[in-house]
Amino acid sequence: MQETFTISELGKEFGITTRAIRFYEDKQLLSPLREGNKRIYTRSDRTRLKLLLRGKRLGWPLDEIRDVLNMYEAGHAGELQQLEYTCRKVEESRQQLEQQKLDIEASMADLATIEKRCRERIKLITGSSDENAA
Amino acid sequence: MQETFTISELGKEFGITTRAIRFYEDKQLLSPLREGNKRIYTRSDRTRLKLLLRGKRLGWPLDEIRDVLNMYEAGHAGELQQLEYTCRKVEESRQQLEQQKLDIEASMADLATIEKRCRERIKLITGSSDENAA
DNA sequence: CAGTATATTGACGTTTACGTAAACGTCAAT
DNA sequence: ATTGACGTTTACGTAAACGTCAATATACTG
Numbered sequence: 282m283q284e285t286f287t288i289s290e291l292g293k294e295f296g297i298t299t300r301a302i303r304f305y306e307d308k309q310l311l312s313p314l315r316e317g318n319k320r321i322y323t324r325s326d327r328t329r330l331k332l333l334l335r336g337k338r339l340g341w342p343l344d345e346i347r348d349v350l351n352m353y354e355a356g357h358a359g360e361l362q363q364l365e366y367t368c369r370k371v372e373e374s375r376q377q378l379e380q381q382k383l384d385i386e387a388s389m390a391d392l393a394t395i396e397k398r399c400r401e402r403i404k405l406i407t408g409s410s411d412e413n414a415a
Numbered sequence: 416m417q418e419t420f421t422i423s424e425l426g427k428e429f430g431i432t433t434r435a436i437r438f439y440e441d442k443q444l445l446s447p448l449r450e451g452n453k454r455i456y457t458r459s460d461r462t463r464l465k466l467l468l469r470g471k472r473l474g475w476p477l478d479e480i481r482d483v484l485n486m487y488e489a490g491h492a493g494e495l496q497q498l499e500y501t502c503r504k505v506e507e508s509r510q511q512l513e514q515q516k517l518d519i520e521a522s523m524a525d526l527a528t529i530e531k532r533c534r535e536r537i538k539l540i541t542g543s544s545d546e547n548a549a
Numbered sequence: 550c551a552g553t554a555t556a557t558t559g560a561c562g563t564t565t566a567c568g569t570a571a572a573c574g575t576c577a578a579t
Numbered sequence: 580a581t582t583g584a585c586g587t588t589t590a591c592g593t594a595a596a597c598g599t600c601a602a603t604a605t606a607c608t609g
Contacts, residue, residue: 288555288556289555289556298597300597300598300599301597303557303558304596308595317604317605318556318557318558318604318605319557319605335521338514338518339518339522340472340473340474342595352526352529353525353529356528356529356532356533358536361537361540361541364533364536364540365537367529367533368533371526371529375523375526378519378523378526381473384469384472384473385519388470388473388508389509389512391487392508392512394490395486396502399489399490399498399502400502402490402491403498403499403502406495406498407495423584423585432567432568433586434568434569435566435567437587437588438567442566451586452574452588453586476565476566478565
């Protein structure tokens with residue numbers, strides 16, 4: 282694996298535009314190095330981006346994602362206040378995830394019901410009658 | 416349980432504004448009856464709203480949620496085309512949910528790591544040293 | 550050295566999901 | 580008769596999350 286990446290490499294890898302990546306930087310979710318004025322992304326930056334996109338797939342707003350991302354570093358913080366704050370935030374996120382988990386279970390069950398009904402009706406139509414036979 | 420509901424009843428029950436509920440109607444996610452020009456919501460409408468909000472907690476856009484909601488009725492459809500289309504859509508949604516499930520597992524694991532680090536550091540600070548003792 | 554590819558920074562446009570206010574109707578209670 | 584709580588429509592505003600130029604710089608490539 283490479284040590285560093287360009288913006289377009291990351292864009293291709295994750296299927297997003299460079300505009301989006303710069304936007305994330307604007308919103309303080311990334312802070313790549315500069316070589317001249319070109320952005321250089323480390324493997325750590327790449328990981329942050331990967332985590333960011335995971336958060337997006339869960340429908341989280343960018344500022345929440347930013348907070349979670351910052352917890353990774355805050356876990357090493359020196360100040361008690363900061364550590365305790367992070368702990369609380371972790372709990373919040375955990376609860377959100379639990380709720381989403383429940384929502385997923387429920388949705389899955391519903392989809393299963395729908396699909397079953399569909400398949401039964403399809404079988405009824407295509408199987409038994411001659412209505413549409415050539 | 417009541418047979419019907421007013422817009423503000425539903426608003427209160429689910430902690431959303433009436434403006435939001437009307438907006439969902441505008442976007443074809445709800446279609447309450449009218450009594451005069453006042454909206455009357457049946458229990459079925461209420462269920463749709465509940466499912467809608469579940470979709471929102473999963474970060475789904477409203478038009479996707481609308482499609483899923485419509486599957487409930489499409490499951491009873493008469494046309495083969497429609498039934499097969501619905502089946503495909505169900506599969507899509509199922510895959511999305513699977514992906515979100517994976518994302519949740521991964522996020523949970525990460526949060527656990529962060530919390531562990533935090534608690535260890537906190538123990539180090541509050542437990543051993545006299546740095547901040549009165 | 551002109552051309553192509555890749556990068557940059559603005560600036561403005563767009564979509565989604567509502568919020569907010571205006572202006573009005575309806576009905577019950579004071 | 581008016582006040583207050585609820586409802587309505589219409590219209591404009593707004594925050595988030597980018598997309599879409601345009602103008603510019605830098606680098607390599609034939």
